[in-house]
Amino acid sequence: MNITRENIDALNAVVTVDIAKEDYSDKVEKILVDYRKSANIPGFRKGHVPMGMVKKQYGKAVLVDEVNKLLQDALGKYLVEEKLDVLGNPLPKAQDDLDWDAEAFSFEFELGLAPKFDVELKSKKAITHYNIVADDKMIDDQIVNIQKQYGKIVSQTEVTKDSEITGTFTNEEKEIDNSTMITLDKLKGKTNPKKFIGAKVGDVITLKTKGLFNNEHDLMNALKVPHNDAHGLEIEVNFTITEINERELADLDQELFDKLFGEGKVTSVTELKAKIKEDSEKQFAQQGDQKLLNDVTESLIENTKFDLPASFLQKWMQTAGEEEMTEEQAKEEYEKSEKSMRYQLIEGKLIADHNLQVQFEELKSYAMDMIKSQMAQFGQMNPSDKELEDIAARILSNQDEVKRMSEQLVSQKLLNLYKTEANIKTKDITYDDFVKEFYS
Known part of the structure; x- marks a missing residue:
C-alpha cells in the first residue's frame, strides 16, 4: 500500500491511497474459505460448495468490503502519523470508472487543513470586566422582601398600594379562566394600579392586556397562556377579586436572623445587610x-x-x-x-x-x-x-x-x-x- 499527498495550497490537499493485490488477497481468501464452510446452497452439502461458486456469489462483495476497511484504516493512521490537523472529514473524490475486477486500486481524498495562526490576548482596546455590586437600595429592597416573606398575612376590606390581590382573570373568546395573585407594583404605568385602589372582594376590574405588566412573562403566568401568545396579546380581560390581603412585615429580630442563616450567625441589621451584600x-x-x-x-x-x-x-x-x-x-x-x-x-x-x-x-x-x-x-x-x-x-x-x-x-x-x-x-x-x- 502506498499513500501520497499533494498540497494544493495551505488549506487544501489531496491524498492518494494505492492498494495492491497483496494488501487484501489473504484476508479476502480467508473470509471466502469461512463462507464456504457455512454456506447453504441447494444441491451441495454444507462445507462442500465449490470454491469457484463461493467466489462467484460472494467474492465481489467481500473484496469491496475489505478494500474499504483497509482504506479507512490506512487513511486514519496516515493522518495521525503525519500529524495533519484536518477540518471535517476526508472527502472521497468521485470515481465513476472504478473497476472492481482489477487487482490494484487507487483512491483520492480531498482534505481541508486547519489554518496556522497565532492568538494575541492583549487587544489594543481594553475589555471591561464588570464588578456587579449590591447597592443600598437593592439591599433595602431585599430586606423588605424577606420581611414580607416571613411576615403575617392580614386580611383587608379594600385594595391599597401594598395589597396582595387574589382573583380570576377571564376572557370568554380566548378561553382564559385563571386564578392568580398579583401585586400592584408588577402592573405597568399609573392607570392600571389606580383601577384597583379602593376595590373590594367581588369587584370586577376590566383591563387591557397590552402594557398590563412591566414584564410580559408575568402576563403569560397570570393568564396561563403560551409564551408566544403572551407577546403582543391585545385583548380585554376581567379580573374578579376574591381575596385581599396585606403582608405585615416580620420584625428584624434574632428569631428571623436564625431562621435565615442559622443560629447566631447574624446578630444585627448591620450584619444582615453585610450578609445580603456578600451573598448577592x-x-x-x-x-x-x-x-x-x-x-x-x-x-x-x-x-x-x-x-x-x-x-x-x-x-x-x-x-x-x-x-x-x-x-x-x-x-x-x-x-x-x-x-x-x-x-x-x-x-x-x-x-x-x-x-x-x-x-x-x-x-x-x-x-x-x-x-x-x-x-x-x-x-x-x-x-x-x-x-x-x-x-x-x-x-x-x-x-x-x-x-x-x-x-x-x-x-x-x-x-x-x-x-x-x-x-x-x-x-x-x-x-x-x-x-x-x-x-x-
Whole structure:
C-alpha cells in the first residue's frame, strides 16, 4: 500500500491511497474459505460448495468490503502519523470508472487543513470586566422582601398600594379562566394600579392586556397562556377579586436572623445587610464573569485573522448531516456556523498553547465539590469521602455528564487565562444598571 499527498495550497490537499493485490488477497481468501464452510446452497452439502461458486456469489462483495476497511484504516493512521490537523472529514473524490475486477486500486481524498495562526490576548482596546455590586437600595429592597416573606398575612376590606390581590382573570373568546395573585407594583404605568385602589372582594376590574405588566412573562403566568401568545396579546380581560390581603412585615429580630442563616450567625441589621451584600455579589460575580467571557470571545473572533478552506467545508457539509444538503443550503449553513468554527479553532489553540486540558483528577474533584454543595442544600453537611467518591464515580460513568463538566472546567480555565493575560479593565456597576445596559 502506498499513500501520497499533494498540497494544493495551505488549506487544501489531496491524498492518494494505492492498494495492491497483496494488501487484501489473504484476508479476502480467508473470509471466502469461512463462507464456504457455512454456506447453504441447494444441491451441495454444507462445507462442500465449490470454491469457484463461493467466489462467484460472494467474492465481489467481500473484496469491496475489505478494500474499504483497509482504506479507512490506512487513511486514519496516515493522518495521525503525519500529524495533519484536518477540518471535517476526508472527502472521497468521485470515481465513476472504478473497476472492481482489477487487482490494484487507487483512491483520492480531498482534505481541508486547519489554518496556522497565532492568538494575541492583549487587544489594543481594553475589555471591561464588570464588578456587579449590591447597592443600598437593592439591599433595602431585599430586606423588605424577606420581611414580607416571613411576615403575617392580614386580611383587608379594600385594595391599597401594598395589597396582595387574589382573583380570576377571564376572557370568554380566548378561553382564559385563571386564578392568580398579583401585586400592584408588577402592573405597568399609573392607570392600571389606580383601577384597583379602593376595590373590594367581588369587584370586577376590566383591563387591557397590552402594557398590563412591566414584564410580559408575568402576563403569560397570570393568564396561563403560551409564551408566544403572551407577546403582543391585545385583548380585554376581567379580573374578579376574591381575596385581599396585606403582608405585615416580620420584625428584624434574632428569631428571623436564625431562621435565615442559622443560629447566631447574624446578630444585627448591620450584619444582615453585610450578609445580603456578600451573598448577592457572589451570585453577581458569575454574571460578570460570563459577560467577560462573551466579550473576550467576540474580541478574539474579530481580531484573530485567518482563512478557512471554505469551499471544502461547504462541500463536506452537504453530506455530513443526517440529510444531504444542496449546494445552496450548505453555503447558507456554512455562513451561519463560520463564526463558531473560528472560535473552536481559537479555543483549541489557546488550550494547547497554555496547557488548559482537563485532567481526570480535576474532573473528579470538580464532581465531588458539586455533589458536596448539592448535599449541603439538603442538610447533609459532612458526607464521607467514600460516599462522595461513589457518587462521583456514577456521574463520571455518564459520558454526557463528563462532556458537560469538562466544558465548564475549560470555560473556567479560559476565564482565568483571560483575567491574567488579556487587556482587562474593571468597572463597578450596580445590578440594576447592569441589567438595563445589557439585557433590557
